Amino acid sequence: MSAVTRFAPSPTGYLHVGGARTALYSWLFAKSQGGEFILRIEDTDIERSTNEAKQAILDGMLWLGLTWDKGPIYQTDRFDRYRELIQKLEDEGLAYKCFMSSEELDAIREEQKLKGEKPRYPGTWRDRKDHPEGKPFVIRFKNPQEGKVVINDHIRGKIEINNSELDDLIIQRSDGTPTYNFCVVVDDWDMGITHVVRGEDHINNTPRQINILQALGAPVPEYAHVSMILGDDGKKLSKRHGAVSVMQYRDDGYLPQALLNYLVRLGWAHGDQEIFSVNEMIELFNLDAIGQSASAFNTEKLVWLNQHYIKTLPASEVAAHAKWHFEQLHIDLANGPALESVIAIQADRVKTLKELAEISAYFYQDFDEFDANAAKKHLRPVAKEPLVAVKAKLLAVEMWNPENIQAAINSAAEELEVGMGKVGMPLRVAVTGSGNSPSLDITLNLLSKEKVAERIDKALTFIANRENS
Incomplete structure (x- = not known):
């Protein structure tokens, strides 16, 4: 039987990096086994679930390239199935109606705390048949009271929990809606999930879910509980550490390839290898190689990876993601050179795609002002003669290519008997608006002679105005 895994986020917020790493591990395991990956949206918390969050999850998954074989499947579409199985358990004496009010339960738990006991439901209605009419009730699963649950976790090894530690879980609320722990069980069964990869915060749910699966006569999947991600400061990753939403990384100019490579190494390793293509991840990934320790997020490492991928991926692949950033700056790429050509000369100069778009705007649109510091230093009256000379030389170039452009710049410097910097720097500021750019021959080559x-001419006007002010 090939592996079937699932990623099952709750749409109460954006897809965060912890969820993305869990999704990645689940996706990689399915792909490495030639299996199936299912996307399931666990939206039973109707009050907190939003359409915006649902869309954000889909957007994040698609941006990362974590495509699903089935889904998205929404739990709210499956309520009839959950109710059918709750009724089945009740008919078989494996679930029961509980009429205890929340106030009564709170009072009992408070008393248990005072005695130093673990707060829990005491099983008051477990075997009672004297059901009051018209009073609201929940339905609880009749958890076994003897024996233990054994979980052979792929990451944490053997985990044993005595059933005596578990109370009778609510599987249907008083409003008739099924609860998270029950829906998960039914979904994993119906969807044929063989391996559940999820965060360590679900470890307490797992024995309860296993007991429900067994009560339903369903197979029990294998489990792998992944440790949390910590921020640079060793505390649980949160908004104070910067971007935690996956799409914020896109907005900040990271490539999905870089984020995936970074996330896969937050807890998993293959020797000392740092750089992994997606195909290599699929080929090498192993659930049992995931470490137990919490992983610390290192933004500098992610930046380094992003730079690596900007420089080494085919320019067309980088361009596919960079286009979005140019659009955000309202830059029309139809007004200039092929984006791949710009990426080829700018890739070594940037850390993010956002930065790439910002420093490449001059290829596609005119700038209103020169960089103040660069203009102050290089667009002085003394630069007027070199600019006039180099303009004449460049206009005389018949075949516009880097070699002929460089020859024209050299010729102007020789004719004026000045160093290259006296011509090159004013020219650079004039054409790009700043004092930084790739070499002038390849930069000018991507712009038209005109x-x-x-x-x-604009720079000469600036110099003239400066002289007259």
């Missing part, structure tokens, strides 16, 4: 001449 555009270069137009921007030199």
